Amino acid sequence: METLQGIYKRQKRVLFFLLALFVLGWALTDFKPVFAGLIVGSLFGLYNFWILVRRMERFDKIFTEGKKKASLGTMMRFASGVAAAAVAISLPEHFNLVSSVIGLMIPYILLVAGGIIFRTKNH
Numbered sequence: 377m378e379t380l381q382g383i384y385k386r387q388k389r390v391l392f393f394l395l396a397l398f399v400l401g402w403a404l405t406d407f408k409p410v411f412a413g414l415i416v417g418s419l420f421g422l423y424n425f426w427i428l429v430r431r432m433e434r435f436d437k438i439f440t441e442g443k444k445k446a447s448l449g450t451m452m453r454f455a456s457g458v459a460a461a462a463v464a465i466s467l468p469e470h471f472n473l474v475s476s477v478i479g480l481m482i483p484y485i486l487l488v489a490g491g492i493i494f495r496t497k498n499h
Contacts, residue, residue: 380432381429384425384426387425391418395415398418399411399415401414402415409468409470409472409475410472411475413471413474413475414476414479414482415479416471416476417476417477417480417481418479418482418483419479420457420480423456424453424480424483425483427452428453431448432448457480460479460480461476461477
């Protein structure tokens with residue numbers, strides 16, 4: 377079984393590769409707002425994923441010690457998503473809103489895809 381940090385490192389590596397592709401798409405095509413939105417959304421999505429990993433580790437530690445309840449940072453991740461959308465809405469000539477929202481979801485899509493691949497490899 378993979379550790380949470382191992383999953384996060386793999387996700388980060390794949391996401392940085394995708395970000396490099398998005399930057400190339402931004403630089404080489406006429407779809408600059410779409411790729412800029414994907415870049416901004418992916419960066420906020422990576423930040424959200426980092427918050428989730430950090431909070432899950434804290435949650436696990438608190439749970440094993442039997443202490444008070446802990447949150448998973450839902451409000452912080454929600455606020456980060458709102459911030460990404462606010463950037464896209466406030467600068468529509470530079471960022472596409474739909475691609476920003478898609479970029480926000482990329483780390484979670486990669487997480488699900490990685491889980492499916494991990495399951496199929498081990499069965």
